[in-house]
Structures are given as C-alpha cells and as structure tokens.
Amino acid sequence: MFEKALIGSKKYWGLVIGLLAIMGVGAIFYLQQWNYGLGITGMSRDVSWGLYIAQFTFLVGVAASAVMVVLPYYLHNYKAFGRITILGEFVAVASVIMCLVFIIADLGQPTRALNIVLYPTPNSILFWDMIVLNGYLLLNILIGWNVLASERKSVPPPAWVKPLIYISIPWAVSIHTVTAFIYAGLPGRGFWLTAIMAPRFLASAFAGGPALLILLSLIIRRFTKFDPGKEAIQNLGKIVAYAMATNVFFILLEIFTVFYSQIPEHMHHFEYIFAGLEGHGKLVPWMWTSVSLAVLSLILLVNPITRRREGILALACVIVFVSLWIEKGFALVVTGFIPSPLGRVFEYSPTIPEILITLGVWAMGFLILVVLYKIAVTVKEEIEA
Amino acid sequence: MKIDRRGFLKIGGLGILGVAVKPVIDVVSKVKLAEASAKKRVLVEKRLAMVVNLKNCKEGCTDCINACHGVHNVPDIANPKDEIKWIWTESYEKAFPDQEHRFIGGGMKGSPAILLCNHCDNPSCVRVCPTKATFKREDGIVMMDYHRCIGCRFCMAACPYGSRSFNWRDPRPFIKKINPNFPTRTKGVVEKCNFCEERLAKGLIPACVESCKNKALAFGNVEEPNSEIRGILRSNYTIRRKPGLGTGPQIYYIV
C-alpha cells in the first residue's frame, strides 16, 4: 500500500516539501542544541521543563482521537464511525511519534535514552509512560494498517486484529492516566498535586483529539473524493462538546479547592497564571485567552443550531484546539515550576531555537500524518470508485 | 515507634540463635538471618546526617560554599538561568516557608540559611528517576551516577527543595580551578551535593563542615547514640525543611 504515498498531485508534493523544509530548519537548530546543550532553550534551574515536555503532554491528548471513534464503532456498532476509524488511528500514530520525539528532544543526554530500557525502574512513572506510549503506537499501527489493507481487498480483517482493537480501548485511557501521574505524584509541586489531574487529562484529550479529527475530516472532504460523512462529523462534534464541558467543569473544581482552602502552596500557582505574582505575569494574557476561547467554544458547541452548521463547528474546533493548547501545551507544565519550591518567581519563555525545533517536530508529525492519510484516502477512493 | 536498625540487628541476632537452637522455629527467623548477613557489609549501622546551626552562621561568609564548590568542580555560572549550586544560602523565610510569619524574631528574619540536598530518608528524586542514576545508599547518602543520567530532569521536578541543578551547557569553562581528584561533569546531566562521599571514603569529613570556622555545621551518624551529632540533636531544638511532605530530610537546623 505504501506506493500510494509516492504518487500524488502537485498540491500533495508541495505540502510534503513544505513540511520537509520546516523539519530541515528544526533539524539545523537541533544540531545547535546537540552541540551547545539544552541551554539554548529558555529553560532554567527553576523552570526545568518547558515547551518540549508541554508539547509531549498536549500530544498525548491528541492521540485520543483514535479511541473516540474506535469505541463507538467496535463496542456499540456505531456504523457512521466505521468510515473514519482509520483517520483517528493515524492521528494517534502521528501524535504518539511526536510525543516520543519531544521527549528525546528534551533529554540532556539523548544518546543514553536507552538507559530507560537497560535499567528498567518500575517505580518511575517515566518508565511506565515509555511502555504505554510505545504500546499504543504499536497497537494503532498494527490495527490501522491491517484494517485498511483488508478493506482494500474487500475481506474482513484478520481475526487477531479484533482482540488488539479491544485492548487498544483501555490502553488509550492508560496513556492519559500515566502521563498525568508524571505530574500528579510529586510532593511539593502544589499545582500538579491533585487527584483530578488524570480525569482532566482524559477530558481535555477527548475534546482535543476529536476536534482535530473533525477539522481533518473536513479538509479531506474538501480536497479528495473521500467523504468521511456528515453524520460522523456531527457526532464527533457532540463528543467534543461533552468532553470540553467536562474539562471546563474539572478546572472549575480545581479552582474551588485551591481558592476556598486558601493553601498558599497551591494558590500561588493559580495566582501566577490568572493574575500574576510579584509583578510577573507573562502567562496572564495567554490564560485569559484560553479561558475566553473555552467559553466561546462551549457556546458554539452546546447550542445545536450552531453546532449543526459545519462552518461554525469547524471554527469551534479550531477554538477548542487553541484553547487546550494554551492550557495543556504550555501553561500546565510551566506553571508547576512557578513559583519554585523556594518561592522564587522565575519566568520562562521559549527561545527562537526552541520554538523552531518544536515547529520542526510538529512538521514531522504532520508529514507522517499526511503520508498516512494519503494512503488511507487513496485506498478509500479506490474502494468507492 | 519504628524499630531502629540496631534494634533490628539484635532481633536478627536472636533469629540466628533461634535457628541454631530450634531449627523449626519459623520462617521469619530465616528471613531475618538473611537480612542480618546482608547487613554485615556495613560494619556500623549508619544514617548520615547534618546539623546546621543558623545561630553560628555569619552573614556574608561563604567559606562552606567555596570549599564545596572548589573540591567538587562546581562551575561558577553567574547567570541564574544556568547556575549550578550544591550548597548555597537563601533567606530564612524562603528556606522555611511554612515557618514564615510577620514577627519572626531572634534575628532570623531575612538572615541567610545554608541549603543543600537533604539526603532524604524517603527521597522523591530517587522514586522518579527512570534509570536509577540517582539512588540512595545504605548509609543514607542520595547519590548521582553522572554516566547513567539521561538528563530527563524528572528528579528536578520531584525534589521539593530545589536541591538539584542541571548542566544546561558545558560546565568546564566555568570552573576556576579544576580539582583533578574529582570528576567534572558534562552538559546534559543533573548534579547535586553528594555529602562528600569521596572524602568520607578516605576518612575525611565533608568539605563544608571542615571549612566552617564558626562551628555552624556538624556531620555524623544519627544511628549511633553516642555520636557528636546525636549529642547536638539531644541538647538543641531542631527543625527540618518541609517535614510535612514525608521526604524525611536529614539536614537539621538549629534556629
């Protein structure tokens, strides 16, 4: 099937080359990071994780796109999603690969990355995250590829794929939970030390993943002969609405506990992002943007009149994605370090090389996605022709 | 109260007797026998700790910092973003945020407190490290293996005391005078105070303790009831940093 990725229109190749170019720029700056060290980023002794780890955290969420279509289709036999399970699975593949690359990009000694495998340490959450992420990647590659290959030959998928599909559903829950545990189990980091971290990760993932999937489905319908189906898109829209509402609710719960209990170690972080602390407030405008976008997206998504209009639904999905990106792809990680355990407010902002490396990894992820989608869509077009 | 380790050894000894006299006594004794023989490697049961007497600490004095950073090739990077420190001072309020109040007296307000890794009994940094590059020794020292560390900085997020520094860049150009008897680090690994384990191995006391002319620092084995440090702990009221987190810090402060 892979040959399908090698024959394409001018537009397709233009996109591929464009993404390769961005990757190239990222690679050049990564080389600089390789030589100089992580000091070329904005990270510091106080804020020791930044944009890279935040992207990893956000993208684990995006990988949820798969389970939100796989579950209704395979467990509830919801036929409309049958057409797009492959799209969800391939988004998961691309985003998990990005997660892994972001972790590598963040390592001080990337050549020693295999030490995690050579000296397995079950008491470390990072060890488990490595297992669940790689497992989820493998599951989605195996399932996606085999189901697509059988669809192409108009035969049912091999029998061994079914159990894998069922395993992939709870496995999807595990990647969000384990990733949340990285943060939620640390003493002395009041911002993260909350049992609702994992539920929050799940809710935001179930909003962000399907939101991206809706946008991708609309793009595919626009530019190819394959139509993911109005019904599928509409129902994804409902999933995004519910998940986003739950996500906002969970954040409000957190805000209640923190501000009603008035425990400074927990409160200072929230003060920092929403109001600024000791005159430092770089994140304040970002956070309020995220909040406003979240509210706006809910208005557009909960109201059936707006949600049913595809143009508005698309807009709402963009808004959801941006709002969640600010919250999870930036603020969640950085704010855990501000103020520091010693009460110092040392702000963080990513440097240009850091941003370009990040864009490079995103471009790599999109390239993987474009190639996989090209294959999937060509196969689907052939079947329907 | 928990049975302390010496007590445990004694029970273990009884266990040996039990096994010799009554071979059928029980499985538990055998387990203890195994434990006891494993412990033989450490001749004296140890739990190394330090006492910092803030009353003796002179404002502006940096003898301990210079001594430590000198022997351990700690680079002097002035920029707070990239800085590396094993032992340093912070105001009393920042060091003990849960003891802070408006009327702090006794000259403590704003006075410097010496901070270093607490060599915690239950170290969260060790718990999270995915490679065992940071680990706790039998005598309680929390150590770093600079050759195994992958630089993920999970330990920095996990340490609630800000004890750890990361080499954001090659540290060597910032070392004023390299001590050839101690390794320098490379970029991309985490480092922190090692309780002078290399000096202890030679029978020396930690460099900071040795360098302090004001007797503000004391070091020793708190499992040994007759040790100097136990005497100090007996006759002075001491506090620890953030004890509520359950990490069991082993730096005790006289305020």
Ligand code: SF4
């Ligand atoms: S003070 Fe921090 S680095 Fe030192 S042992 Fe405790 S948790 Fe680990």
Ligand code: SF4
């Ligand atoms: S930075 Fe090094 S010592 Fe710290 S957790 Fe990662 S591998 Fe372990």
